[in-house]
Amino acid sequence: QARGHCSVVYMQMKTQDSFGFGDDLELNQFDGLPFSSRYYKLLKERKTLSVWKVRSEFEDSLVNNQLVIVSGTAKTGRSTQIPQWCAEFCLSAQYQHGMVVCTQTNRQQAVDLALRVADEMDVNIGHEVGYTIPLETCCSSDTVLRYCTDDMLLREMMSDPFLEHYGVIIIDQAHERTVSTDILLGLLRDILLQRPELRVVVLTIPPMSDKLLSHYGSVPLISLEASSPAEVVHNNSSNKDYFYSALRLVLEIHRTKEDGDVVGFFASAEEVHCAHTILQREGTRLGAELGQMVPVVLCPGQGGLLPVPTEQPGSKRSRRVFLSNQKGEDMWWPTESVSFVIDTGVQKKMVYNPRIRANSEVLQPISQCQADLRKQLSGPTGKCFCLYPEDGQLSPENSPQILESNITPTVLFLKRIEIAGLGQCDFIDRPDPEGLMQALEELDYLAALDNDGNLSEIGIIMSEIPLDPQMAKALLASCEYDCVSEMLTIAAMLSAPSCFLEPPAGMTHEAVQCHRKFQHPEGDHFTLINIYNAFKQSQREQCKTQRWCRDYFLDHSALKTAEAIRSELTDTLNRIELPISEPSFGTKTNTHNIKRALLAGFFMQIARDVDGSGNYFILTHKHMAQVHLLSGYGAQSHKLGLPEWVVFHDYTLSENNCMKTVSEISPQVFIQMAPLYFFYNLPPSESKDILQDLLDPDGSRKSKQKSTTISSAGNGGCAVVAQTYDRCVIQ
Template sequence: MAASLSFESGGLPRPFWCSVPEWCYESELRYCTDDMLLREMMSDPFLEHYGVIIIDQAHERTVSTDILLGLLKDILLQRPELRVVLLAIPPFTNKLLSHYHSIPLLSLEPPSPAEAVHSHSGNKDYFFPALRLVLEIHRTKEEGDVVVFFASAEEVNCAHSILRREGTRLGAELGRMVPVVLCPGRVGLPTALSDQPDSKKSRRVFLSTTQGEDMWWAAESVNFVIDTGVQKKMVYNPRIRANSEVLQPISQCQADTRKQLSGPTGKCFCLYQEDSELPAEKAPQILESNISPTVLFLKRMEIAGLGQCDFIDRPDPEGLMQALEELDYLAALDDDGNLSEIGIIMSEIPLDPQMAKALLASCEFDCVSEMLTIAAMLSAPSCFVEPPTGMTHEAAQCHRKFQHPEGDHFTLINIYNAFKQSQREHYFTSQKWCQDYFLDHSALKTAEATRSELTDTLNRIELPISEPCFGTKSNTHNIKRALMAGFFMQIARDVDGSGNYFILTHKHMAQVHPLSCYGAQSHKQGLPEWVVFHEYTLSENNCMRTVCEISPQVYIQMAPLYFFYNLPPSESKDILQDMLDPDASRKCEEKQKDIPVSNQDESGCGIGSQTYDRCVIQ
């Protein structure tokens, strides 16, 4: 059931359709994402250019949507003429009513749900039962397409390969079974939904994840829904500054949405028990994400004169403290906890704080062009395409042509430059070029657009953009220095020479991702001892993604001392400390022999024997 809420400040119910002011006849309709609207608030904090704001799918609880919902409550007090309409579904409508108090609520009757068939067993083993159910439905010859909701994109791709193989073994009398990967942002998605099968006997099987639930416009031909009842999510752990991959049950709200996809005449097969206890609604992303970008934005809003953000669900205090600590390490805050000059410039750049700081540092090191490409490629979806069955070796050979000996960040520059070259030489065949090299054309186009936007931002705030000189020794050194200016908190050391990397900030062990240029194919050439990485995921493999070799001497030069000396004790830290101050390290060892064990800290030195002043990185 969908609901619409409209309100003004002061809780005075006034339907926005009761009169049509003259300005409506000259209005402009602007469609944008919630994140785009937040960026606009940096220059227009009270949204004075808008008379009506409509927020769709507020129940999705993205970080940007939650920030908007919190800030709008304060804006409405300043602008009583502003109209706000929120589109959401229960039970989140109850939270909105409680948050904004006396506001009108317009409810729409929900469509009749499909017949639900629940499993009598648990959903631990749901993958192959879901595929068997697809084949059973196809053998019944009943008309209608099928939608299957899996937990992750990896499962979707695996299911697609299996169903394509099994589809070739079905008898001709059953008709064609056409599996279609249905993921938001995927190339050709609208066509896949709107195009009708080439034969009346053809059946499409849409394979999707949680992100495809709101594509209800695909329901015209869908008669069967298979719901596995689980989802894989990335939940941020502030203690280790990393995402953890967790398998969770979907919410009751999601389950009800899926039952309505096939309409009253369809069937929804739920691969979980009917009495399973599902959470009432989706967890807000602000409780499961790194909120450093959120804190940086809200600090900027304080400068603009906007009050505290009244969150519907307040962020976790531990996550908030970690975000403030990270911004402090990045020199984005001054001694009073307000935005510094560096922090104000970082808030202008639409990137995560660490990448914004790296891009800012590249202005000093004359490698802006290369860092713009790295930032754009890492902001866009992965450019590597999952190869078809049996072509893994061919895909690896194609990707190896772009690999750079200095690391994955440089490999991304190679890929982007080759893509741009293909556009210049064969503009109309750049998509074919991407297919030949097993690269995602849409991801590279997204990176191209992102890079253009970042370039415009740097020009607007009058930061210098150096000429590209990729490939020179000095340029390589400068790129690494710029990366470490932002990502000095993400350093790891190979402790045994076999690829077991020790992460200095939280003492976890990790491996390099197989798709890295330092992956399995490069073991013969040896692995770098010290690396900086872009992303670390706590999962079955504990992989670091986008890795680049660094020099420990340069790391010491770039890391702020007040961060460096807060690192937990380890052999790797001792090596760095010895490089930083060999004499002090030897004195510490000599003093340690004379200090009782009870008076020694974890690093082996006397408690309170040394203090270090804060310093600000370049």
């Protein structure tokens, strides 16, 4: 009945020509104010977008269907126009079913689109149109259209599991296959059954649209007309030296003096920053007659305003060279100025291996849909240089991140959602059973599950804290050990980007000396507290913190992010009424308590130096690793020696197999903090024998191990993998 009423009102508004943004309207239907002249100028531009050709078809589909799929490539206008039409649809029902939310896969995209759409709708940002991204909200009670990152909408479901605040939910960039987007697509199927008045619009590109149709069944598919791609030039020889080939091509394009900006896609953020440094240096050597070449880093997740091309009397207009990495082709590009695209055709990805609980860095080709999107960026008059063969075998679509990531946080979230009454998550691509078992086992070790496989009280509290489960458990433990203030700082610093700046050429020694001033003898976790406290002290002393950070080769924006994360975590602990102890950093008791709290969450990440020379044996999977060079231990290893036992935050399988953020622990404290059945599930090793001797100094190890194994298996101990999987299966 509500659906029928909404449809009638909607069609009446269209018939009366009071619906939509017509040239004859004088008052803005969203704020009641007269339209500005800029509104009509932008309206004229908007009507040239290919999405406008299907406006009537989309509106009819939205009225008569709960789920609509819109398929179209970049530059069709789908991400700006469709949310506005959905806002009008909700307005037609006087918002009785809720407002509009549109998800994005990266934060800068959400902000940029909100600003653009507010301009097109002729309203104020933060009022009728707003955005929500991690650590920043720009909305009000007047907001009718909100852009947000997909992970923020997922977190919103913790308090509003059926998303009853919204009448239309738009899932944009579904083809990116992020974990959060895939979970939303899986859960929305059940939510639509519970809320017949709700509308869901999925925006994607052709390969993914076919997969969605087979997943959802008979739903409308609206295909947008693609703009003509650029002239494409392929490198038909296998080019292993793609990085320098791309840089040489940038310089060749600049020397031709042809107008237009350049976009270059590289394999990783590290390559992007390296390319930026090289092009900056080479740009100073170019003749003035060529004009200025301005390299610009533009990676997903990194904000910043684009430099405006300058043109002085008698000089040539400057050329911007945008440098991006994988997943950057769907960003909010200044496409009207881009004439050249250089695509290396490869990407570096982190793929999680559940057997060893570690990421591996993998270099692999991009997908065909990524390649097609990149070809669209320069338009029909531009050129796209593909540094890979035309007949290269590219996979048709992006691989789902849920198959390549640690899904422990995902399982914790889904367990929490079950409590709220939502049914099972209908995954488009189901997680690997081995990864699921490992996630359930890890949650069991962290005491987040009860004997029935449901969330325990600890698990429910952990799900409230916006951290990965291990760090959330460590933060909870700090409440018991009176070191909450210090653990908040550690959690914030590890959640933010790295605070260490890469020094300019020739300044490495100076940077090391500056960073050494913050080093703490107990380890890197404690060094991070020193850095954060020094940063806060510089603020209290009213120093120019940006200059202070530059002087110490620290990243000001990363430290500001850590400050915001710490504030958010503090608010979360206050909301769930957990005690926050007074800081006592530096005392012996506090140091001991910090290590106990860390091990409460990270007991699965301990290693032992087996030969006294920095070759660490990781107990959980028997791999050998080194301490990362940026670690305080890495800088002082030849002078002071390395600790025998350490806890580490991160380990990546790469050329050097490095552990990052490492602190010294004692094996006695590890035995005290680690669950006994986790200890007995460790694979056999000399290091485990040493721990066993500490646990059983009387030498009755074998008999005790046998009896404990039987006892543990009976309580979900050694048989934890099989038992937990049976009782915690997520369909």
